[in-house]
Amino acid sequence: MARLYAIIRVRGQADVPPDVEHVLKLLRLHKKYHLTLYPADLPGLEGMLEKAKDWVTWGEIDKATLVKLLKTRGRVPGGKALTNEYVAEKLAEYGVKDIEGLAEALLEGKLLLHKLENIVKPVFRMHPPRGGFDGSVKKPFKVKGELGYRGEKINELIEKML
Incomplete structure (x- = not known):
């Protein structure tokens, strides 16, 4: 079974470097709280996520x-x-x-x-998470933030944003 990444933009448009802005445009993440779905094995996706890691969060979405x-x-x-x-x-x-x-x-x-x-439509326009984010929107997920790779925990965030 192929892994499917849910990618959510959690930061807005201010102060985005041009190269990151281009990557976000390629991922169709034009605005804050937009979500897109891509297969994890898509060529070039890992590099794009690495480039945009300070503006997005992503992980494997489950079927439910x-x-x-x-x-x-x-x-x-x-x-x-x-x-x-x-x-x-x-x-x-x-x-x-x-x-x-x-x-x-x-x-x-x-x-x-x-x-x-x-x-x-390949882009899902989400609500801000109910109850707010659990951590800072400027720090990586590993250090009590919201950015970057979060694995299966992306499902909890999506539930809060539906």
């Missing part, structure tokens, strides 16, 4: 959180909510029948969200 994310924050072009009927209609050629099937296909690496851009 991914299904919940797609149901609550998933959008289709035009801004309408993602529904089971829409997924069944538009993704039938890939053998996907509902949102849970889409989540499985994404986790297994059969579908790439950024390649389905004209069917499902």
